[in-house]
Amino acid sequence: MLEVLNSPVDTAVLGSGLLRELCYAVLKGESGAVPRRAFGVGNEIARTIDYLSTHLNEPVSIDDMAAHVDMSRAVFHRRFKEATTLSPLQFVKSR
Template identity: 55%
Template sequence: MKGDAGISARRAFGIGNEIAKSIEYLSLNHSKNVTIDELASLVGMSRTVFHRKFKQATRNALLI
């Protein structure tokens, strides 16, 4: 997530936050196929919790 949405999400959830960390990982690995399971594992969350929090964070960022 580059651009305004990614910036807003990182700003809203702070540096070091799990969702911000996953967005940064996606940004650095945009040419690879990255799974939800991989991102969840990266930040120490279950797939279900990660999916819910990521969706909430990115939905809120798009509304900003």
């Protein structure tokens, strides 16, 4: 993939395919459990991140995020940090 980045033509033709292949390899590899758990289909944390992405210009509290996925504040906070390695507040600030 790094070699492809040196050529604008190769990047245009092969870039998205190689990126998809790299993502697939990561998800299927030893470390793939973390992103699969964080962004799997129907996952509450992935739904929360999607919700945050569409509400960037609005104040959103941890209680709002937890309620959005029907979790208690404590459970939501723990699961969010397990999935993203950031607390919900750190994640919102990073956005």
